Amino acid sequence: MNRNPVSTSLAVQSARRTIAILPMLMQAPANQDLRTHMAEAALLAGLAFSNTKTALAHSLSYDITLQYGVPHGIACSFSLPLVLEMALGADDVADAALLSIFDATTPASAVERLTAFLQGLGVATDPARYGVDSNAWQAMVKKAASGPRGRNFIRALA
Ligand SMILES: [Fe+2]
Known part of the structure; x- marks a missing residue:
């Protein structure tokens, strides 16, 4: 925002x-x-x-570190493909910038490239790999989106 x-x-x-x-x-x-x-x-x-200021991925990282003990850098980064997927489609200018990072022409290929980049570094991108099940993840996204950092995200999720 x-x-x-x-x-x-x-x-x-x-x-x-x-x-x-x-x-x-x-x-x-x-x-x-x-x-x-x-x-x-x-x-x-x-x-x-x-x-x-930072936005949704950073907001999500706080609970992931505090509740699941995931180091800050990993907690801030592993969710980026999921956050990118949520961000794309909200704004044409932001979409063009985000796609340009990955030399991508479609949202799916940008998300795929970011996922492959992180996994290539040994960073798992599925919240379940950090012990966060699907229901807990949805609740965390909702909570993170309602905080000051989350409200800086391109979409209102809360
Ligand atoms: Fe940080």
């Missing part, structure tokens, strides 16, 4: 660099060039969300 053209541009650049760099960095964690590129991607992400 709080996005603007500057934050969108920063976010897209950050995500595209992360997708390109992080899998290589995981294979070569001592590589200084890759670490520099990843640090720059993280900086761009920080600049993006310092404009907007």
Whole structure:
């Protein structure tokens, strides 16, 4: 909800660099060039969300960490394919930016590419893998959507 053209541009650049760099960095964690590129991607992400504050995925992460003990970075990221699926279709400008991250032409292919990216890093994308069953997940999404971060999501879910 709080996005603007500057934050969108920063976010897209950050995500595209992360997708390109992080899998290589995981294979070569001592590589200084890759670490520099990843640090720059993280900086761009920080600049993006310092404009907007975080949104639904971050809101969801709090209960996942507190109730299920999932580390913060994993708790913030594993739900992104599900959150992306919920986000796509809400706004044409946001859709174009989101699809451009994945060089995708359809929502399904963007979600598929994000899922494959995370799974390639060893991050399971099914909430059940963290012990969150379907009913608990639905309740968490509803609760997260009603909080201040969740209300910054592109769709009203609560
Ligand atoms: Fe965080």
